Amino acid sequence: MTDLTLTTRRERPFDPPETYARLRERGDVHRMRYADGHEGWLVTGYAAARAVLADQRFSNRPELAHPPLASRADLAEEIRSQEFEVPPGFFLRTDAPEHTRYRKLLTGQFTVRRMKQLEARIEEITEARLDEMEAAGGPVDLVDAFALPIPSLVICELLGVPYEERAAFQEDTKILVSLDARASDALAAIGRVFTYLYGLVSRKREHPGEDLLSGLIEGGELTDDELTGVAFLLLVAGHETTANMLGLGTYALLADPAQLAALRDDPSLIGNAVEELMRHLTIIHVGPVRTALEDVEIDGHLIRKGESVTLHLPVINRDPSRFPGGDRLDVTRPATGHLGFGHGIHQCLGQQLARAEMRIGFAALLRRFPGLRLAVPADEVPLRADMAIYGVHRLPVTW
Ligand code: HEM
DSSP states (O other): OOOOOOOOOOSSTTSOOHHHHHHHHHOSEEEEEOTTSOEEEEEOSHHHHHHHHHOTTEEOOGGGOOOSOOSHHHHHHHHHHHHSOOOTTOGGGOOTTHHHHHHHHHHTTSOHHHHHHHHHHHHHHHHHHHHHHHHHOSOEEHIIIIITHHHHHHHHHHHTOOGGGHHHHHHHHHHHHOTTSOHHHHHHHHHHHHHHHHHHHHHHHHSOOSSHHHHHHHHTOSOHHHHHHHHHHHHHHHHHHHHHHHHHHHHHHHTOHHHHHHHHHOGGGHHHHHHHHHHHHOOBOSBOEEEESSOEEETTEEEOTTOEEEEBHHHHTTOTTTSTTTTSOOTTSOOTTOSTTOOGGGSOTTHHHHHHHHHHHHHHHHHHOTTOEESSOGGGSOBOTTSSBOSBSOOEEEO
16 A cells, blocks of 8 residues: 655745655656545656546546545535535536537637737726725735735626625635635535526526626526536636735745846746746646546556546646756746646636736736835745645735
8 A cells, every 4th residue: 555645735835845746756657545545646747647637538527536635625625515516517527528518618708809808807907906005005915905806806707797796796705715714604605606696697698798607698508507507617716726826926926036027127028927937836736636437557557447646736847857947937938838727628718817817917016016025024924735726825015
């Protein structure tokens, strides 16, 4: 039996845990014991990770997967999933052909025209947050003032949440994405968000707008239950992830004056810097997790039907065979090809939107506050070590 288990505890704020980085030196694929005692696998190498994600003999259905981690975050998730079975429309956790149907409908909604409109709104939303920060004066918590509200308001735009309902909606989604909320509070918030989204779908049916939900309704292929599940997925997939990239990304830049100066000196580097921050920071601590539907050979290892495979994306995105010197943050490095948005059929549906939020968000923040700096010693920034998505709990800054 293997001794290897999974932990999210990191020795340094911007680097993955050393155990797994060292493991990668010994090979791409390793046996690992899961939280329920299952003998599954851990992937630490880039080539093997792409092979798993591209192979449809691996399933993403939740009822097949074993839990890789017995952390507080996973416990909370477990409690939630017992009360709330994966709803119809939550297509991330489905396989082809069910997944294909949803994915096609959704991809059709991310049109060039809609993305252009959204980008214009992201710019307005970002400037409004910066105005508020400036008026309040430093120090402020950048997570609360900037990193959380931007993706939250962008999801409101996408779903067409009316302006007067946004404050209440944001309050509930904030509880929902903070896994440190008490399980009972989180469950209550999930319930309210579901009820709200279901009502929103019904109203859009009566009075369609320009938003994505209205577009899906117009297509006429999805039931109200399915539309509610889709809306919920977009909310949970697009909110906490983007917020933590904005928070942790700013912290990483402030902690690395040379990289910050490089970006300030040449703002045209921003697109590249976003890719590099995605690669270097890789905020998905653990996973994706997949389960073999039949025996599959990966990198010379026989993965048997029913065995789960966990990808360690933070370590994979530093694989020196793909990213030489990958332990260094370098905003000039061509970082495309990283797996921070996944790969294969489930590759992030919202990646263009997420990139736009980060590009616009980081650039506007640095432009507005040329003297932006941490308001506490760097080692006092509280890190989300035991959350499903890594990042900072708070980021006190001043300028
Ligand atoms: C920096 C921010 C983001 C990161 C790091 C991220 C990361 C990911 C990853 C790794 C996956 C693949 C999961 C898997 O294979 O199991 C994924 C899927 C997904 N993401 Fe994102 N994401 C981000 C932002 C967004 C945004 C803004 C949206 C939508 C508004 C979004 C919507 C989705 C959806 C719907 C899926 C499921 C796709 C499918 O199953 O076909 N994500 N994301």
